Amino acid sequence: MVRKFVIPKELGEAIEVRLLLWCKTEGQQLGAGDALLEFETDKALVLVAASQPAVLRRCFFREGEWMKPGDTVAWLSDEPGEPLPGEAGAPAEDLLVDFHVT
Amino acid sequence: MPKVFFREALTRAIAEEMTREPRLFLLGQDIAEHGGSYAETRGLLARFGPARVRNTPVAEAMTIGFAAGAAAAGLRAMAFITYLDFLLLGLDPLVNYAAKLRFKSAGQLNAPIVVKATAGAKGQGPTHAQSIEAWLMNVPGLTVLAPSNAGDAYGLLKTALRAEGPVVFIDHKRLFPLGGFVPEKEELIPIGSAAVRRTGRHLTLVAHSYMSVIALDAATQLSAAGIEAEVIDLRSLWPIDWDTLCASARHTGHVLLVEEGQVVCGVGAELAFGLRERIPELRIARLGARRLPVAASPVLEAYTIPGVPAIVGAAHALLAPAAHE
Numbered sequence: 001m002v003r004k005f006v007i008p009k010e011l012g013e014a015i016e017v018r019l020l021l022w023c024k025t026e027g028q029q030l031g032a033g034d035a036l037l038e039f040e041t042d043k044a045l046v047l048v049a050a051s052q053p054a055v056l057r058r059c060f061f062r063e064g065e066w067m068k069p070g071d072t073v074a075w076l077s078d079e080p081g082e083p084l085p086g087e088a089g090a091p092a093e094d095l096l097v098d099f100h101v102t
Numbered sequence: 103m104p105k106v107f108f109r110e111a112l113t114r115a116i117a118e119e120m121t122r123e124p125r126l127f128l129l130g131q132d133i134a135e136h137g138g139s140y141a142e143t144r145g146l147l148a149r150f151g152p153a154r155v156r157n158t159p160v161a162e163a164m165t166i167g168f169a170a171g172a173a174a175a176g177l178r179a180m181a182f183i184t185y186l187d188f189l190l191l192g193l194d195p196l197v198n199y200a201a202k203l204r205f206k207s208a209g210q211l212n213a214p215i216v217v218k219a220t221a222g223a224k225g226q227g228p229t230h231a232q233s234i235e236a237w238l239m240n241v242p243g244l245t246v247l248a249p250s251n252a253g254d255a256y257g258l259l260k261t262a263l264r265a266e267g268p269v270v271f272i273d274h275k276r277l278f279p280l281g282g283f284v285p286e287k288e289e290l291i292p293i294g295s296a297a298v299r300r301t302g303r304h305l306t307l308v309a310h311s312y313m314s315v316i317a318l319d320a321a322t323q324l325s326a327a328g329i330e331a332e333v334i335d336l337r338s339l340w341p342i343d344w345d346t347l348c349a350s351a352r353h354t355g356h357v358l359l360v361e362e363g364q365v366v367c368g369v370g371a372e373l374a375f376g377l378r379e380r381i382p383e384l385r386i387a388r389l390g391a392r393r394l395p396v397a398a399s400p401v402l403e404a405y406t407i408p409g410v411p412a413i414v415g416a417a418h419a420l421l422a423p424a425a426h427e
Contacts, residue, residue: 015279043141
């Protein structure tokens with residue numbers, strides 16, 4: 001199954017966040033607990049870790065770019081070769097993640 | 103132009119000015135190891151050391167008193183007051199000492215301090231969310247600044263940190279989550295200069311701080327109804343940029359003054375009278391918070407403070423023919 005990671009809307013609609021770091025590159029495998037990326041809000045650093053195994057397939061933002069709640073940041077799949085949705089499509093399922101806030 | 107968080111614009115301005123002026127030091131609650139209530143002093147302790155980045159107790163009168171005394175003795179100080187509400191505890195050294203020192207000493211002494219405080223409603227309730235900046239406009243000798251975005255905060259704070267007298271620099275809780283653009287190279291914004299954020303011909307909306315953001319949203323909505331509003335962001339509450347205000351008022355003939363604070367003796371009251379003195383035929387309305395304390399409930403907070411619908415409604419009322427008769 002192909003899954004997406006979306007910046008959570010609970011952060012608030014008006015807020016913008018900055019992508020600091022990709023911990024994996026496209027094509028790399030994540031195990032449960034592996035860090036996916038780190039972003040920064042106006043107050044905190046947020047490390048996003050996968051809580052299920054997945055392969056990172058697509059990154060839609062670069063390090064240093066600004067993102068808003070609701071933005072899809074990445075597509076991931078359970079298996080490496082799974083076909084991705086077309087340009088118009090988007091995965092329906094969210095990747096299960098943990099947020100580590102400092 | 104680089105995009106930064108609001109707090110980063112403040113940090114950069116402070117760091118640049120501390121580098122330029124070795125006599126400048128900072129004091130406030132949790133500004134050293136903790137990096138400030140909004141992380142706006144993060145990294146400054148490591149860079150400039152504990153003698154220049156000083157934590158204070160929860161004692162606002164002492165904080166501003168120390169800042170003003172040190173400044174009178176030849177240093178320069180920036181004092182951090184977490185919420186504008188808490189400035190009430192530090193008003194005596196600010197109003198009775200710092201603001202008057204130059205006059206009392208026939209120009210022999212001065213208190214070059216910047217007092218930064220955060221105003222505005224964002225769920226903190228009656229005593230942590232007030233916008234009482236209008237009170238400060240009443241004090242001779244005080245400069246009062248209230249930027250609405252990261253770029254202005256950067257340029258105005260730098261100017262404030264070089265100013266000769268006490269400056270109160272007021273930001274807003276809702277500005278911190280927003281990204282904004284700052285100039286690549288050092289750039290100062292003069293005190294007493296308002297900014298025209300949007301041009302229009304039917305009426306002028308005047309606001310400051312976060313209300314400028316709301317006023318721009320209201321102007322977009324008015325535009326969809328065929329009303330083109332000019333939006334002026336005051337940036338400086340004292341001194342007032344009458345030239346920019348009057349030029350726009352003469353152009354549109356209608357001025358709606360909007361603020362988050364109280365209407366009674368508010369920023370709008372002062373501006374309305376000053377504008378009427380200069381342009382007697384002007385049609386003016388003002389809009390501010392209902393005569394209630396700021397509520398902690400988000401529903402009641404939104405009820406108390408003007409939002410886009412209230413501004414749009416007041417603009418329509420000001421422009422309606424019946425209002426002119």
